[in-house]
Amino acid sequence: MPVALPADEEPIPISAVQHAVYCLRQAALIHLERLWADNRFTAEGDVLHAVADKGGSRKARGVRRVLALPLASKRLNLAGVADLVEFAPGPDGERAFPVEYKRGKPKLHRADEAQLCAQALCLEEMTGRPVPEGALFYAQTKRRVTVPFDPELRALTEAAVAGLAAALASGSTPPPTPHKSRCRACSLLELCRPETVARPVRQWRDRMLSRALEAP
Numbered sequence: 001m002p003v004a005l006p007a008d009e010e011p012i013p014i015s016a017v018q019h020a021v022y023c024l025r026q027a028a029l030i031h032l033e034r035l036w037a038d039n040r041f042t043a044e045g046d047v048l049h050a051v052a053d054k055g056g057s058r059k060a061r062g063v064r065r066v067l068a069l070p071l072a073s074k075r076l077n078l079a080g081v082a083d084l085v086e087f088a089p090g091p092d093g094e095r096a097f098p099v100e101y102k103r104g105k106p107k108l109h110r111a112d113e114a115q116l117c118a119q120a121l122c123l124e125e126m127t128g129r130p131v132p133e134g135a136l137f138y139a140q141t142k143r144r145v146t147v148p149f150d151p152e153l154r155a156l157t158e159a160a161v162a163g164l165a166a167a168l169a170s171g172s173t174p175p176p177t178p179h180k181s182r183c184r185a186c187s188l189l190e191l192c193r194p195e196t197v198a199r200p201v202r203q204w205r206d207r208m209l210s211r212a213l214e215a216p
């Protein structure tokens with residue numbers, strides 16, 4: 001089951017896919033510039049993951065449940081750890097079903113779903129079997145939300161991985177694209193200063209645009 005990753009490239013953490021879908025600048029600040037700041041939301045997430053991080057496996061009603069399972073994809077150069085993967089028996093062997101624990105409740109954006117989908121892509125490569133769906137368990141609602149890995153979500157996930165890989169390879173952090181509600185909840189708001197940084201970028205872009213329009 002283990003996947004050998006390219007020896008010369010540091011794998012992209014699966015958790016970074018969530019950051020990249022939320023905001024590519026946030027992902028680059030964390031994974032390129034190694035900046036991190038805790039806020040209430042990240043602290044709650046840490047507590048939640050501490051239980052799953054203990055690892056272990058057990059079987060109930062024919063389903064094997066594995067906590068803290070290491071995952072990797074050579075094709076996407078991804079590596080990480082799944083909170084929980086359930087392996088249920090099927091006609092053609094065991095089928096994997098990843099479950100990721102999240103704080104809060106289901107969000108309007110698809111960052112959590114993309115992180116789970118990245119786990120599914122790793123599991124498909126590792127097991128050689130399709131992984132059609134998984135689930136997000138939200139601490140606030142204490143409910144599982146089933147996530148089908150449809151073509152749209154797979155495309156979003158792979159695009160996020162590609163965008164992040166390009167940002168990491170370029171070594172430069174993308175400028176902010178301020179998004180009111182996301183920036184408000186972002187633990188890096190103080191370090192990012194989206195409005196202060198974005199203003200000169202906008203001014204430069206407007207200057208360039210008006211020069212292009214004035215040109216004969």
Ligand code: SF4
Pocket residue numbers: 022023024025026029176177178179182183184186187188189192193194
């Ligand atoms: S403050 Fe906004 S623009 Fe800056 S990293 Fe966070 S979400 Fe992205």
